[in-house]
Structure formats: C-alpha cells, structure tokens
Amino acid sequence: MNFTRKLVPAIAAAALSSSAAVQAVDLEVIHWWTSGGEQAAVTVFADEFEASTDHNWIDAAIAGGSAARGAALQRMLGGDPPGAAQFNISRQFEELAEAGMLLDLSPLAEQEGWYDIIRPSSILEVCEFEGGIYCLPVNIHSWQWAWASIPAFEQAGVDLPGTLNEFIEVAPALQEAGITPFAIGGEGWQINGAARVVLLSQLGKEGYLRFYRDKDPEVAMGPEMAAAIEIFQNMKQYTDDGSANRNWNDTTNLVITHQAGLQIMGDWARGEFAMAGMEPGVDYACLAGPSEDPYLDTGGDVFVFPKQSDPEIEAAQFELASMMLSPRVQALFNNAKGSLPVRDDVDMSIADVCMQQGLEILADPDRIIPPDSMYITEDTRGEMDDLWLEVWNNPNMGVENIQQRFANILANAD
Template sequence: MKSVVSVVAVVAAALLGSTAVRAADVEVIHWWTSGGEQAAVSVFAREFDALGGDKWVDTAIAGGENARSATLQRILGGDPPGAAQFNPGRQYEELIAGGMLLDLTDLATKENWGGIIRPASISAACLVDGHWWCVPVNIHSWNWAWASIPAFEKAGVALPNSFEEFLASAPTLQAAGVIPFAIGGESWQISGAFGVLQTSMLGVEKREKILKDKDLDLAKAEMPAVFTKWREFKQYSDAGSANRNWNDTTNLVVTDQAALQIMGDWARGEFGVAGEKPGVDYACLALPTAAPTVTTGGDIFLFPKQSDPAVEAAQLKMASMMINPQVQALFNNAKGSMPVRDDVDMSLADDCMKKGLAIIGDEKNVAQDAGRWLSNDTTGQMNDLAAQFWADDAMTVDAAVEQYVSILQNAD
C-alpha cells in the first residue's frame, strides 16, 4: 500500500493550491476516550499533522452528551472550536439554521462526496437543503452482539443464531460460572441494546413504522412482546452492571468472564486493542443470522465558523483528510466501524468489518438510526424509559408500553 502521508499530502496540495496560508491550530472536541477510540482518533490526528503546517489540538471530553453540550456552549458563547464530533441526526440542526457552521459544499463538490459516500442515507445527515454542513467519517451500527468464544466453549453450548437461542442457553452459561449477559448501567447502553432486540424481533419495516411514522396502533400491538423479552435478559446479567461503563462491560467479554454483550461496533476497537482475533477469541453476531441488519449511525464532524482565514483553510484541509480513502481504511479499522466509501483498501479489514459491509450491501438489511427521526428530547425520554424498566421490576409491561406510546404520540 502506498504511503498514506504521500497520498494525503497530494490531497492537501490540491486543496490549497499555490496560495500561501500561515499554519493554524485546529482544536477538535470529541468524546473518544476508551482504548479503541483513542487508537482511532489518533489516526486522524497523526494524518492531519503529517500534512504539515497546521496542528490538531485534541480536546477529549468523556461522554457524548457532555462533549456536544460543551461544543454548543462554546459556539453560542463566541469561542467555537475548530471542529467537533457529533452523531448524524437532529443534534446540530439549530447550528445550521443559525448559520454557525462552515459550508463545505465547494469542497464536497470538488471531491464528489455525493458520489462516493454510501449508502445515501449517510449523506443525508450532512447534505441539508443542497449544502454540505459536516463530513461523515464512519458507519456505526448498534445491531451487534459480541460473544466470548471461550466462554461458550466452557459451557459446552454453541454460539447463538438468534436472541431466543441465546436466552435458551443462558442457564447453562450461568451454571458454568459465566455471566451470560453483560450490560452497563448507563441509560444509553440499556436503550441501545433494547433497540437492537426491537429490530431483531420486529424487523426493519415495522420498526420504521413505529419510530419514524409514529404508528401508535402498531406500537401497542408489537411492543408488549419486546418489553417482555427484554425483561428475560435481566435475570442473566450481573449485580455489578449498575455502575459500569460500556468499555469495562466489553472487557468482561474480552476476558471471558461474560458470554455476550449487545453493543455497537465501536466495541470491536476494544477487542482489537486487547489483541483479540475475530473467529478465534470472539464472535461478532448480527442476530438473527437468518435476517441480519445494520443501523446507519456513526459519527460526523462539523466545523464551526471562524473569523481567522488560516483556521478556515485548515478546517477544509481536515475535512478532506477525514474522507480520504486510505485514511478511511486506517481510521475505521481502528474504530471498529465501516468506512463511508466503498473504494477503500479492504486489505486492512478484519472478518467483522467484512461481515458488516456484506450486510449493508443489501438495502433491505439497512435500518435507519432512530436519531434521524427523533429529537434529543424524545431520545432522552426513550432512554429513561428503557433504564427505568430495566431497573424497576415492579414496572409492568403494560405500564412500559403505555409510556412508550405516550412518548411517541408527543414526539416533536
């Protein structure tokens, strides 16, 4: 493979042309703080700095909500960072409406982002009213279960092909001294895993009718079974889950103390940092295997407007670097996500990334990330409900469904 530095240097030269622009520091706010996440963001920082002149200044803030809040406060307070990580969706629509973001349309047109980014729903997160306001850097899917192969072997049970099969084997795993189901106590972890089960049980079409179209009758008919099944998972979790973050939970699977975790594909980065090999030490399961799905979540970077032309030039250079095919391959292999373009060097991809790319290749397998349809407030209410139902055994399925339907009915 050709030198990444030489390739991105050519990109930078083409972007900047012969115009001399002084070097600038570009502060980047993000929430990538775990081992796998730090390895991934280091790719971006290294490749940007390798272009010469400008410098990546790292500001890592633990927790997506905290990082987004800090970014918004900085922008509204007149002290914007040079770049900031967000999730694709409605989180930054007010910044676009307020004219607070750098318009990337000329760069995107020059580099044909509309032609190289796939699926089209990924572009839709940044391409608003004919203008590009952010750059997508990966495709993250929640719809994965991560299994410790040695844990299943210890219990003498096969890897599951569905969540029903997993629940059937859970007592055997428990009897073998293994935590069957690993989960952390944060509401987004619980809600995310609940959403994976929902998609698995209902399928893409019914899920979309409920979450996008707000089909209340369908929700009343279908969601009782989902809440009932979700409650079964709790009896196979461990007492330490309440105070555990997601990557420490993943580590239980990495160290074979737990059999399975439902978590997005960012978990793959944690296995990679630990030197684990897919198919040998762990398995990435898209359940049910007969009808696998992926969600089109992920990460985007937006670039708040600046008063300094040197910083603006560096912002454009950074955006170009992030979408470069070889940088895409290096970054996403470290992150556990899939590249947003299909012309990257897949020699770096492991079996899990290849499995995800095969699934997303068929449009019928793609489930839109719910954040495209639901506001932050509605998403927060959904997260709180899932966490309450998980924590409170006295909350009935009927009460949970009633609250779920009410949230949908009043969603903005």
C-alpha cells in the same frame, strides 16, 4: 435565516489545491473518543493530518458524548469556537447551521464529489441545510451487534447463539458455569441502546419503520413488541451486580477476559477487541443483529467545523475535512475504530471478518435502516429512553402496561 452557497475565501480555496502554501495553524478538535480502541482510531486522524499538512492537531478529548457536545456548544456560543467538533449523525447540530455558526463545506463536497462516493446517501443528507453542507460523516456505526466470548460458551458446554431467543435459552448454562451471561453497564445510554437492538430484532424492518417513522401506536400494542419487552426483561436476571455505573469499554473487557458471555454494543466495541489482540472467530464472535435476519442502522459520527474569523484557520479546516474523507485515511481509521467507511471505493483488504460481515450487509440496501433519531425528536427519544430504563429497573412492570405507555408516547410524538 436564508442560506446561499458562497465561494470559499481565496486562501481556503487555495488550500484545497496541492500547490498552495499556507501558514501553519493549531487546529483544536473536540471529540469524546477516550477508550483504548477509540484513542487508536483518533490518533490516525491526528497523525495523518500533521503528516499531510503543515498544521497541528490540538487534541481536546472530553469523556462522554453529551459532555463533549456541550463543551463545543458553549465554546461556539462564547465566541471561542474550536476548529472542529464531533457530533453524531442526527439533527443535533441543525440549530447551529440555522444560526450561521458552521462552515459550509459545499465547495469541498462539489470538488471531491461527495455525492458520488458517500454511501448510503442518507448520511450525507443529514448534513444538508438550506442548500449547504454543514457536517462531514467519517464513519458508519451500527448498534446491531452482539459480542460473544467463544471460550466462555465452550466452557459452559453450549453453542453460540444466533438470536436473542437462543441466548435466553443457553444463559442458565453460562450462569451455572460461573460466567456472567449478559454483560452490560448501568449507564442509561448502554441500557437504552441494548433495548433498541432487542426491539429491532423482534419488529424487523417493516415494524421498525412503522414504530419510529410512522409513529403507529398499533405496533406498540402488537405481539412483536410484547416479545421484545419480555426478552429485555428476561436479560436483566443474567447480569452481574457490578454493572451499575460501569462504562461500556470496561464492560467489553468482561467479554475479552471471558468473564462474561455476551454484550450488546455497537460496532465500536470491535476496536477494544483489536486493541487486546483478540482474533474474531477464535477468541470472540461478532453476531450481527443478533438475528437470523440482521439489519444495520446507519448511525455514526460526523464533524462540524465552526466558523472562524481567521481565513488561515478556515483553510486548515477544509484540509482536515478533505483528509478525513480520503480513501487511505478512511480505511485506516475505520479499521481501528470498528466502524465502516462512508465511501464505497476504499481498499478494505485489511478488514477483519467482522468488518467484512458488516460491509456485506451494508452492500444490500434492503438491509440498511436509518437511525431512529432521523424520525423522532430529542423529546420523544427522551420519553422512550426513560420508559426503557424504568422497565429495566422494575421487573414487576406488566408487559401490557408497558406496551400501552409506548403507544401513548407514539400517539403524542411530534
């Protein structure tokens, strides 16, 4: 289907100016932010939207990303689309744009200069499709973090680790002190996310790009890949028996309450520590990488705005998109969420030391890597995820055999 940029309907264009007066509408927003920290963050969006417009934010929180995306998709296909829906920075919504089911945000992007203020540019490029812009990035999330209980390591009499190899060395001391060394939930996405963090820590940026972008089987057979698999397998013995089916924020709470030493989880976990009143550097540590040479991927969340038949709803959609990207809201939302803002002119004086560390890394283009979802299809990702889960659940798998299976996946990847 060929898309061309079209002028926004008159009422929507008027909604973009401060002098416009439009009828109040109820705008339903589907998202999956249900934990304490996530709810605090999405409340920023809701409160600011209702305070700055005459419209109402109708909250439609659905636990779990896949469930929320599935519900939004069903609503769109069924002819009852929500006003906005959360997706990830990925190719998840490309088919919706191709089918003409999403609002083209290009007029707003041009008016507000999104190409000048959103960084890195790659996260906006994900939203592009045949000359239009069909999503709005609202944050930058990275998986490349570990969260450590400072009192737990002090109780065990060992130093905080800076790398995963160092963690493996001190994990027995935590265990002997009655502390679960490695906290993780049994949900597949938690295990696979941790696996990718371990992989990047050993491959580095060059190896990561050869693995995901170039799909080079030789990388899978190399010593760095072997080291990543060995670390991943070793970490399993330092988990607790209650990890099966435990959700991520309950797992984070084990670190917050100093029952566990370390959790690998994306920077959204910082919101849970903030909600608990924890102080970074005193109660917990945020370990980038965790590596001496840390990188951050530029994943995160976007919102799509399904096409509507009512021009007043469309006008409200443009107002919501504009509000989400405003400097004030970007600062408030991302500080609550634990993520980094998508624009580089935001006053982040309220940022804590963990966010400041993330911003410092993000300021160096060489420290940024695209999310692997930009290079591989959902089918290839599924094959890799299934293999990582098998490795996690079967400690008897040989490293060389695992490497060969990854090499085979890469050799046959799209």
